[in-house]
Amino acid sequence: DAGVTQSPTHLIKTRGQQVTLRCSPKSGHDTVSWYQQALGQGPQFIFQYYEEEERQRGNFPDRFSGHQFPNYSSELNVNALLLGDSALYLCASSLAGQLHTDTQYFGPGTRLTVL
Amino acid sequence: QKEVEQDPGPLSVPEGAIVSLNCTYSNSAFQYFMWYRQYSRKGPELLMYTYSSGNKEDGRFTAQVDKSSKYISLFIRDSQPSDSATYLCVFYNTDKLIFGTGTRLQVFP
Numbered sequence: 001d002a003g004v005t006q007s008p009t010h011l012i013k014t015r016g017q018q019v020t021l022r023c024s025p026k027s028g029h030d031t032v033s034w035y036q037q038a039l040g041q042g043p044q045f046i047f048q049y050y051e052e053e054e055r056q057r058g059n060f061p062d063r064f065s066g067h068q069f070p071n072y073s074s075e076l077n078v079n080a081l082l083l084g085d086s087a088l089y090l091c092a093s094s095l096a097g098q099l100h101t102d103t104q105y106f107g108p109g110t111r112l113t114v115l
Numbered sequence: 116q117k118e119v120e121q122d123p124g125p126l127s128v129p130e131g132a133i134v135s136l137n138c139t140y141s142n143s144a145f146q147y148f149m150w151y152r153q154y155s156r157k158g159p160e161l162l163m164y165t166y167s168s169g170n171k172e173d174g175r176f177t178a179q180v181d182k183s184s185k186y187i188s189l190f191i192r193d194s195q196p197s198d199s200a201t202y203l204c205v206f207y208n209t210d211k212l213i214f215g216t217g218t219r220l221q222v223f224p
Contacts, residue, residue, distance in 0.1 A: 004158070033212075040123065042203050042214030043159065056210045090158050104212075106158030 002027075004093050004107035012113045013081050021076040021110045025093030029105070031055075032074040034066060035090040037109070043090055049074050050096070078112075086114045118142050121204055121215030130224050134191040138204035138215050141185065147207035148180050150189045153217065154200045162202075163189065194222045 005024045013019050025032050031050045035043035045058035049068035063079045072093075078085055088111050094104040121138045128134055136150075147166045151159035163178040165171045171178045179188040191198055201217040 035214075040216070042119075042121075042205075042216045043212075045211050045213070048210065058211065092158075104161065106160065108156070108158050 004091055004105050006089075006091050006107040006110050008110060009108070010111045010113075012115065014115050015081055015083060017081050017114075018077065018079045019081060019112060021078075021089050021091075021112070022073065023076070023091030023093075023107060024073045025091075026105050029093035029095050030072050031094045031096065032068060032072065033092045033094070033104075034074070034076045035092065036060070036085075037088040037090055039087070046076070081114045083114050086112060088112075116141050119204065119206060119213060119215045122218055123216050125219040125221055127221045127223065128194055130194060130196060130222055132194050132222070134194050134198070134220060134222075136189040136191075136202050136204075136218050136220070138187050139185055140187070140206060142206070142208060143182075143185065145206040145208050145213075148178070148187050149205040149207070149212075150176075150178055150187075151203040151205055151214075152200045153203060159203055194220075196222050196224055198222050 004026050007022045033048040034046040037043040046060050047057040048055045052068045065077045068074045088109040090109045091107045092104050119140050150163045152162050153159040165178050168180050168182045175192045177190040199222050201219045203217045204215040206213045
């Protein structure tokens with residue numbers, strides 16, 4: 001089992017550009033959550049996808065959007081990139097939307113740098 | 116006031132030491148309490164999970180929750196260099212996980 005995988009590993013963009021990050025959940029998991037982790041900070045919840053719909057959303061602007069596909073994989077899109085969007089973006093997968101159990105697994109993250 | 120307060124460290128201890136990591140929180144609605152470990156350039160991994168006040172032990176790790184004081188702790192006994200990582204306290208509330216800033220721990224041989 002490959003666990004949670006994310007691509008790409010690293011990405012460099014310039015201000016104003018758009019970016020798409022990808023996540024494949026752990027086998028058997030159907031829920032994907034996205035987090036932003038700035039340097040020296042804990043992860044901040046962006047949103048969660050379950051059954052191809054956004055279930056929960058944190059305090060992030062509409063520039064952050066996502067999608068979940070029928071195979072449970074997910075994309076995070078960020079439009080009109082700002083310098084402050086530079087961070088490690090983490091994907092976590094879990095079962096049936098259960099974040100409060102021991103079934104949530106994180107991927108290694110995508111490091112986004114905005115110049 | 117921040118919802119979660121966690122000392123960022125770094126905390127540097129010799130191998131074999133007992134390590135105490137702590138977090139305070141302000142939201143009494145938090146229902147579940149977790150500790151995650153994050154190695155450099157890796158995603159966080161769940162270490163301990165509990166939902167009630169008291170102690171929970173797993174090998175060298177003990178998680179302690181005091182809901183009345185809104186305080187949680189993680190104790191590591193017989194610390195090893197492989198325990199060197201960032202430790203994040205995490206709280207669950209209405210389908211969201213809320214993370215502390217993390218404490219960086221360095222265990223030297």
